[in-house]
Amino acid sequence: MARSGNRGNSQPRWLFPFVVTVIFLLSVLPLGRLAATGIASALQGHARQMLSDPSLWQSVYDTLTTSFFGMIAAVVLGGSFALLLTLFDIRGKTALGFLFMLPTMIPPQVTALSWIGMTGPSSALLKAVGLAPPMGTPNPLYSISGIALLYGVQNAPLVFLSLRAGLLALPRDGVEAARLAGASSWQVLKDIILPLSLPGFAAGAAIAFVSCVGNFGIPAILGIPASIYTLPTLIYAKFATFGPGTFADVSLLSAIIGILSMIGLTIEERVLRGRDYRVIGLSGQVAVFRLGIWRILAELLLWLTIFTILVMPLTALVASSLAPAYGVPLSPATVTIKAYEEILFRQSITRTAFTNSITLSLATAFGLLVVTVLTGYFLVRGKSRFAPLIAALAEIPYALPGIVLAVAFILVFAAPLPIVGISIYGTIWIILIAYFSSFLAVSLKPVVSAFRQLDPSLEEAARLSGAKFGRRMADIIVPLVAPAAGASVILVFLIACNELTVSALLWSAGTQTLGVAIYNLDDSGSFNLASALSVLVVIMVIVMMLVLELLANRLPKGVVPWRS
Template identity: 30%
Template sequence: MSVADHAGQGQDGSASRGQLAAIPTLKGGGRRGLRLEHVVMVLGVALLAILVVLPLATLMKSSIWGEDSPTLEHFREALEGRLYLTALWNSLVLGFWTGLFSVVIGVPLAWAVSRTDVPGKKLIKFTASVAYLSPPFLVAIAYVNLFSPNAGLVNVFFRDVAGMPFLTVNVFTMTGLVLVTVLHTFPFVYLLASSALQSVDASYEEAAQILGAGKFRTALLITAPLVAPAILSGVLLAFVNAIALFGSQAIIGLPGRIVTLPTRIYSLFDYPPQYGLASALSLMFVLITVAALFFQRSYLAKRSFVTLGGKGSRPQLITLGPLRWAVLGFCIVIFILAVVLPYGTLLAVSFSKSWGLNFWKGLTLANYRFVLFEYDITRRAIMNSLLLAVLASTIAVLLGSVISWIDLRTKVPGRRLLDYIALVPLGLPGIVMAVALIQFWLALPFALYGTLGILLLAYVGRYIPLGVRAANTALRQIDPSLEESARILGAGWGVTMREITLPLMGPGLFAGWLLVFVPVVQELSASILLFSSSSITLAVAIYNLYETGYTEPVSALALVNMIIIGAAIWLASRVGQGRFGARSEAAAQGA
């Protein structure tokens, strides 16, 4: 008989008073006294405050505090200084065009996969996945090797071999920066739009076609408006990510004298550091994100976007005819731009002695030997990155589980506020989080700056929203009666969480773990301000090597970085699926 069958049944099938009294409810009663769940709750709330609330509060204080008294001088300088206004304008321009072209690429790809008979759908899905996983600064490095004005391989070919200098392309422009950024952000729009297209009630489209609308007109006037919320959410994510990326903006923007907010904030930490001004600029980042979210919600609030009706039906795929080859051609172009060119270039450069038109005549393994065995920073950076990624992912999902449990399983006052606070870092660029942590920890008598500890705090604080969302989704799928049954049978809160709740949440938590692990391994925006020689990460090592001009070793180390990410994801997937799958099944059978 299962736990649910036993749940509190007396001889007459009803719960006995003793058993009911044994249920430790946090929903308005229960026995008094300090218990394990109370300790865990307090620790979870305290950790969330340390990770998010206190650093941001310190950031705000620093932005309005002068040497001895409150002042608005930092904001005045940020809003009146030409250098800072130019950086703000460039960031907004970059975000606007990135969001627009993310829609131009992501929506057609999603529509082709979900609603048409276009061939090569697996290729499209593969392209979106690889583009999302590819660190933007590595893609930027690859495009610099191809299209830098003087030494870019494509430019050298057109200028010196083909005699067509008018075909050369300068990547150190806003156009080049937008291109590199879009190749990372269009998967946001693609994934959300694709999911929404699969959820739309097909009866709306069928009704339009019955009334005489063609399939393309139906897609434009019926389907597209219904998936507008998903598209706008993707645009918002693309916009926020575009203005927040440091690596690509430094690699492509700075040589082209395109200064953005992240690179301008980074420059303020040259000696002597200007913490107050950096804090004011960082808060401008937050205001931009909040404003974008406000406009999105205001637009959606004025319209109805119900996509699921009472009677659903699977939509018929649109037969494109000869046009399907044109759509496939568009998809192949994106595949070439997002996958073939970046990885093909990095691979070719990594095996060349000297990058140029005749690179294939001098292939060598010396670059890999250098970065793996002679460049002593590499091993330290790899170990640091993997250690931080594992710890940050684990802490993020565990803390997310505690916050989600407080939100969904208790009636503690302010529990909704905890969920909102945990989502705040979603709109904070890494460099803003770094500035906040620097301001907070420098004011305390702890030697934390430049250590792995402050990097861990930055990573967990920045990616805690992913852990909270994954845990919240997983916990909502578990019937609370399963936990109550275990408590009735005498299991304490800790045993119930260990044997019932966490195993059933396992697959969802593991998905969240991977969602945190991948961006932590390739994180550069926060790391660039927080690292030291002993705490250097792999992304920072690649960027520093690039700044010194080691073109070929940089490509080798970049590919090592991607191999580590791929291998870690594969290994974690194999281990996680087997372990969590077995524990989840056992917990379900026991319940």
């Protein structure tokens, strides 16, 4: 195999063009096409027409309101868990962290369905225990506050991860010095730890806000029935009533979503500007404070929170799936598994959705693995000055809301492909390519982490002995990065199999995914069928997370998100 002419560079000549082509096709081309369409629409006067539409500004208001209060809820909930599990002598930290991460791994539409099954007069669970409100009582979740609450539950683990990473990097010698000087635990927490933790709080808040802005599943389930439209659901509604100006409208709406996301990240940067958070001393083992007699109360509050945000909603989801119909009280006389029989053996649509989701997820996970092993090798081992730019471009599609990415790929593939004259719009192939783009960063991160921990001397010795690139990859590099590669496959499969936001706009008859099937079942009034399918999805999520937990000790630090 050909190698670079530079003897100091062990990469083959084709690797750089390969990586550039991948980044161009998965990031630059779709996002450039979206930007060009938005600019052209604005120049043609579509922007003025849309900006004069009151429904647009109402959806902007609803998006900002739900996202802001969802961010606040996420910061309070995730920040509390991060502080307690990282700084204090709480027992069962691994179990609590694992369970707290579940809501963000569960698809948002499933989260919405589980909470609907837990509240309101038609709740099978509340009817079973005699606590259901009178019939006709409105469900409080179908509101701005209900959407914001579930945003907070869904995104609190993101704040937890961000803040915990900062807390684990604090200098333990500074804390010990304050203690030796006579400072109480409260003073150390207030005057040293919390100020130094502001970057983690700000980063977590920004990530939560951006995630709320782009969330489709929760406002689709809770908002559309109440005529509350956020920007992602407004885009969905525009496509549902497709017309001559639809592409122009959704391009501008996507631009607005992108601008709101950038505003959130810019505010985070401004909050931290002018502040110096560099620390001196040993880090990585923050001091643990002892709660004494308050430890039992703190542990009870943590487990009660897990019970409220996770156990109760999932129990309600199971109860809804076992009831013969939505609103029927669950009892030994009414319990049935007909919903599971229906979706597994009678509903061809759900069987198709299972097949499509598993096929797409496996193809995405293993296809991206090949791409990211080569890309990760280039980014870590290469000496190209373009490496930072390529790494940034790989991250952008994952950072953008999925609905924006879906619009970008529709614009790219709406017309037949050049030369071959074949259109992939409306086929499963457009979903696969969009998944490649959306989850490239998810697959790349564990592989890059593994490459950075490898000693390059092994490969260099093989290269000096005459081993070509393919032989070095097969005999040295791939075996050493195999654990991280396995984690990459599981993470991508887990996220892709439950995805809704991207496929909501890209699916057509015969290409439904599990996320789309759940949403369509609920939209058609088959709540018990949607609940049964959601239960199976949750089981799959838990199994995959347990597999990652079992592999955690063999993986690079940071690959398993709920592990320190």
